[in-house]
């Protein structure tokens with residue numbers, strides 16, 4: 001069976017440092033969450049060979065960066081994305097920022113360059129996903145047949161206007177019924193909880209909504225912070241040398257055993273929304289590929305359901321078939 005990982009983040013070493021620093025500021029232990037000492041295409045390709053993953057999808061995020069305009073930042077991300085697209089097995093979405101110049105023309109040019117979708121990250125890119133100015137962006141994406149993967153990251157201390165809650169996602173789906181939306185982290189399950197995901201996303205069954213499984217099962221709601229911090233800061237320390245090793249994997253397994261959403265919840269979501277609406281993702285370098293693949297395999301899905309989740313749905317979105 002073929003496997004597509006729909007949710008990866010590749011970046012050069014300067015981005016990698018930025019990302020680590022951001023995690024430190026958010027009191028997230030970067031040595032624990034970054035499972036590889038680097039996150040470039042060569043590193044990922046060798047992991048794919050080891051773990052039998054056929055394709056990985058890169059999700060580039062163009063953020064405000066010192067010394068660069070938004071347009072320059074988007075361009076540098078998309079130059080890298082085009083470069084990645086030359087490598088067998090790697091597929092990059094395009095970066096986009098709602099504040100860039102002539103955003104609608106830009107979206108059309110992305111389609112012409114062969115991109116199938118774009119990534120938006122309201123928190124990292126500092127915009128409100130329900131703001132009026134986003135309407136043109138969603139419309140232009142739908143018109144040009146590009147899907148959008150909108151991050152719904154809801155870690156603590158994130159200002160409410162940057163949170164893409166299930167309710168806001170539902171609003172976008174209702175207002176732009178032709179827009180294909182990939183909602184990562186099973187709609188935001190770790191931060192917004194099962195009830196909200198079911199109420200706003202799973203029960204209504206939007207025809208153009210897909211959920212990705214990346215980083216979806218860690219219980220990260222407010223009531224869990226204390227315990228999570230305990231594990232992060234006191235029990236699970238990973239030093240630079242241990243990054244990516246078996247010791248790291250074992251410690252992450254230990255963490256996952258304690259702070260995980262039960263398989264029964266994953267199964268309930270998959271069966272309610274339908275396996276044809278789910279795509280597999282890891283959020284690499286935040287998680288290990290072998291562990292994430294097994295997490296789906298151990299659910300005991302039918303082979304045809306697994307095939308949809310691991311490959312067919314993503315292949316269709318990425319126009320591989």
Ligand SMILES: [Zn+2]
Nearest residue numbers: 007008009283
């Ligand atoms: Zn991610």
